[in-house]
Amino acid sequence: DKTAALAATCNNCHGTNGVSVGPSMPSIGGLPEAYLRTVMMQWKSGERYSATMSRLIKGYSDQQIADLAKYFAAKPWVPQPQPVDAKILAQGKAASERCTTCHGDTGSQPDDPAETPQIHGQWAKYMELEMMKYRDNAVAMPHRRMRGNTQRLKEEDVAAVAQYYAAQQK
Amino acid sequence: AQTAPRAGGKKRVVVVGGGFGGATAAKYLKIGAPDYDVTLVERDKVFTSCPLSNEVISGEYPLSKLQVGYDGLIKRGINVVFDDATAVDPAKKTVRLKSGTTLNYDALVLSPGIDFNFAGIEGHSEAAANNELPHAYKAGPQTLLLHKQLAAMKDGGTFIITVPPGPFRCPPGPYERASQVAYYFKHKGMNKSKVLILDSNDSFSKIGLFQQAWKLQYPGMIEWVPGASGGKVVKVDAKTRTAYTDFDKFQGDVVNVIPPHHAGHIAKNTGLTNERGWCTVNMLTMESTVHPDIWVVGDSCVHGDLPVYGAPKSAHMANTQAKVAVGAIIAKLSGLPAPEPYFVNTCYSVTQPGYGFSVVHIYRVVDGKLVYATDAGGVSPVEAPAITRKLEAEYQVGWFKNIMADAFS
Numbered sequence: 009d010k011t012a013a014l015a016a017t018c019n020n021c022h023g024t025n026g027v028s029v030g031p032s033m034p035s036i037g038g039l040p041e042a043y044l045r046t047v048m049m050q051w052k053s054g055e056r057y058s059a060t061m062s063r064l065i066k067g068y069s070d071q072q073i074a075d076l077a078k079y080f081a082a083k084p085w086v087p088q089p090q091p092v093d094a095k096i097l098a099q100g101k102a103a104s105e106r107c108t109t110c111h112g113d114t115g116s117q118p119d120d121p122a123e124t125p126q127i128h129g130q131w132a133k134y135m136e137l138e139m140m141k142y143r144d145n146a147v148a149m150p151h152r153r154m155r156g157n158t159q160r161l162k163e164e165d166v167a168a169v170a171q172y173y174a175a176q177q178k
Numbered sequence: 179a180q181t182a183p184r185a186g187g188k189k190r191v192v193v194v195g196g197g198f199g200g201a202t203a204a205k206y207l208k209i210g211a212p213d214y215d216v217t218l219v220e221r222d223k224v225f226t227s228c229p230l231s232n233e234v235i236s237g238e239y240p241l242s243k244l245q246v247g248y249d250g251l252i253k254r255g256i257n258v259v260f261d262d263a264t265a266v267d268p269a270k271k272t273v274r275l276k277s278g279t280t281l282n283y284d285a286l287v288l289s290p291g292i293d294f295n296f297a298g299i300e301g302h303s304e305a306a307a308n309n310e311l312p313h314a315y316k317a318g319p320q321t322l323l324l325h326k327q328l329a330a331m332k333d334g335g336t337f338i339i340t341v342p343p344g345p346f347r348c349p350p351g352p353y354e355r356a357s358q359v360a361y362y363f364k365h366k367g368m369n370k371s372k373v374l375i376l377d378s379n380d381s382f383s384k385i386g387l388f389q390q391a392w393k394l395q396y397p398g399m400i401e402w403v404p405g406a407s408g409g410k411v412v413k414v415d416a417k418t419r420t421a422y423t424d425f426d427k428f429q430g431d432v433v434n435v436i437p438p439h440h441a442g443h444i445a446k447n448t449g450l451t452n453e454r455g456w457c458t459v460n461m462l463t464m465e466s467t468v469h470p471d472i473w474v475v476g477d478s479c480v481h482g483d484l485p486v487y488g489a490p491k492s493a494h495m496a497n498t499q500a501k502v503a504v505g506a507i508i509a510k511l512s513g514l515p516a517p518e519p520y521f522v523n524t525c526y527s528v529t530q531p532g533y534g535f536s537v538v539h540i541y542r543v544v545d546g547k548l549v550y551a552t553d554a555g556g557v558s559p560v561e562a563p564a565i566t567r568k569l570e571a572e573y574q575v576g577w578f579k580n581i582m583a584d585a586f587s
C-alpha cells in the first residue's frame with residue numbers, strides 16, 4: 009500500500025521494516041507512535057538538531073509523517089543481540105542508576121512512552137552518539153532533563169551505559 | 179494490452195544486473211508479489227560495492243567488507259543465474275544469455291550500471307586501465323591496484339585524478355577520493371606529495387564542503403583544475419603516465435583516469451539509450467520510453483527534474499528507483515495504474531576518519547510531473563557544530579550496512 013512504499017524510502021538507512029543492521033543508525037520499527045511523530049515534527053520545524061534527518065524529513069508532509077509514525081510503530085521492536093563483557097556491563101549498570109526513573113531498569117519500561125522511547129537492544133553505537141548530542145550544548149537537544157542527566161555522567165561511563173542498555177533484550 | 183497470466187504459469191520478471199538497483203528490484207518484487215517467478219541474471223558470483231571503496235584505496239577499509247554474495251536473495255526464492263545477458267529482444271520479450279539459454283519475460287528490469295568509453299580519451303584502452311591507468315570506478319581488482327600504486331609512491335610525488343564530463347557515476351566520488359588520498363599522504367608523513375584533479379567540469383557536488391575540509395585538513399595538498407581553466411583531459415600516455423589537456427601535459431606518479439561512461443552495454447545494445455548514452459525513462463515509473471515492459475533503474479538511466487536537478491547516479495538512488503519500478507511493474511501486470519512514486523537520495527562523503535558530510539535530494543510529483551523539492555534536502559551546512567561532521571562520518575558506515583542488507587539479504 010501507499011505507506012509501505014513511502015516507508016521503503018527509509019529502509020536503506022534504517023533497515024528493512026525499520027530494523028537497522030548498521031550500528032550507527034537507530035532501529036525505528038516498534039518505537040512508540042507518539043515519539044516517532046514528535047521527533048520527526050521537531051526536525052521539520054527546526055526545533056530539534058540532527059545531522060541528516062531534518063533535511064530529509066522536510067520533504068514529507070505532516071500527513072505522511074503521521075502515516076510513517078503509525079506504520080513503523082506497528083512493526084515489532086527487534087532488540088539487536090549485542091553481547092558485552094561483564095566488567096563493562098557492571099560499569100554501565102551502575103551508571104544507569106540515574107536513568108531508571110524514566111527508562112526503567114532495562115530500558116524497556118519507559119515511564120511515559122509518548123515521550124520516551126524504549127532503548128533496550130537499540131544499537132550501542134547509535135546511543136553513544138545520541139548521548140554525545142545531549143551532552144553537547146552547542147546543539148541544544150530539546151529535552152532538558154535528558155541533557156542534564158547525560159551531562160552528569162562521567163565521560164568514561166557514556167559508552168558503558170550505552171552498551172548496558174544495548175545488551176538488554178527484554 | 180495487459181499480459182494475461184500464463185496457463186498454469188506465473189508472471190515472469192527478469193532482472194539483469196545484480197548491483198544496487200537490480201538486487202533491490204529482485205528482493206522487493208519477491209516481497210510485493212511472492213507468486214511471481216523472479217530471475218536475476220548477474221555475471222559475478224560476488225558483488226563488490228563502490229560505496230566505501232575510496233576508503234579501500236586509502237587503506238582504511240578492507241575490500242572484503244564491501245563484498246556480498248547472492249545467498250540472501252536465493253533464500254528468498256529468487257532464481258539467481260550467474261551468466262552474462264547478451265541480447266534482449268523487446269518484441270519477443272526474451273533475454274538471451276551467453277550460455278545459450280533464452281529467458282522469457284512479462285516484465286524486464288535492467289540495472290547493468292555503467293560501461294566505459296575508452297575511445298573517448300585518445301591513447302586510452304581497457305588494457306591500460308587494467309594496468310597503468312586504473313579507473314577504480316567499478317570496485318574490484320582495480321581498487322586494489324590503485325591502492326597498491328598509491329602505497330608505492332614516494333614522498334613528493336603527484337597523484338592525478340581525471341574526471342570525465344558529467345553526468346558520471348557518484349558525483350562526489352572523485353573529490354572524496356582526492357580527500358582519502360590526501361589523508362593517506364598526511365598520516366604517512368608524505369607532506370610534500372600532491373593530489374591533482376584534472377576536471378572536465380567547472381563545479382562539483384558539495385564543492386563548498388570539500389573545499390572547506392581541504393583547507394582545514396590538507397592545506398596546499400589538493401589542487402583542482404576545472405574545465406574552464408584547462409582541466410579537461412583529452413589524451414593519455416600509459417607508458418609515461420602522462421595526461422594531456424588541450425593546452426598542457428601532466429605527468430603523475432599515479433594517474434587515476436576515470437573515463438567517460440554510459441549505460442551498461444546491454445541497455446545500449448537494446449537501443450534504449452539517447453545520443454549521450456543514457457536510457458530515457460518515464461520519470462514516474464522508470465519504464466523505458468523506447469520499449470514498453472522494460473524498466474531501467476540505477477546508473478544506466480537519466481532521471482529526475484532535469485532542468486533543475488537530475489537525479490545523481492548513486493547506490494541510494496538506484497535503490498529507491500528499483501522500489502518504484504517494482505511498484506509500477508506489479509501494478510501494470512495486475513492491470514492497475516502505477517502508484518505514486520517516492521524518490522529520495524542521500525550520499526555521505528568522508529574526507530578523513532571522523533569527518534563527513536552529506537547531500538540529500540528529495541523529488542515529488544506535482545501536477546503529474548517529477549520535481550526536485552527545493553524546500554527540503556540539500557547539503558550539510560558549511561557552518562555547523564563540530565559534532566555534525568563526526569556524526570555524519572559515523573552515519574556513512576551505518577548507511578552502508580543498511581543499504582547492503584536492504585538490497586542483498
Ligand SMILES: Cc1cc2nc3c(=O)[nH]c(=O)nc-3n(C[C@H](O)[C@H](O)[C@H](O)COP(=O)(O)OP(=O)(O)OC[C@H]3O[C@@H](n4cnc5c(N)ncnc54)[C@H](O)[C@@H]3O)c2cc1C
Nearest residue numbers: 195197198199221228229263291348476477491492493494
Ligand atoms: C568510488 C565510488 C564511490 C561511490 N560511493 C557511493 C556512495 O557513497 N553512495 C552512493 O549512494 N553511491 C556511491 N557510488 C555510486 C554507486 O556505486 C552506483 O551508483 C551504483 O552502484 C549504481 O547501481 P546500479 O545497479 O546501477 O549498478 P551496479 O551497482 O554497478 O550494478 C550493475 C551490475 O550489473 C552486472 N551486469 C552488468 N551488465 C550485465 C550483463 N549484461 N549480464 C549480467 N550482469 C550484468 C554487473 O556485474 C553489476 O553487478 C559510488 C561509486 C564509486 C565509483
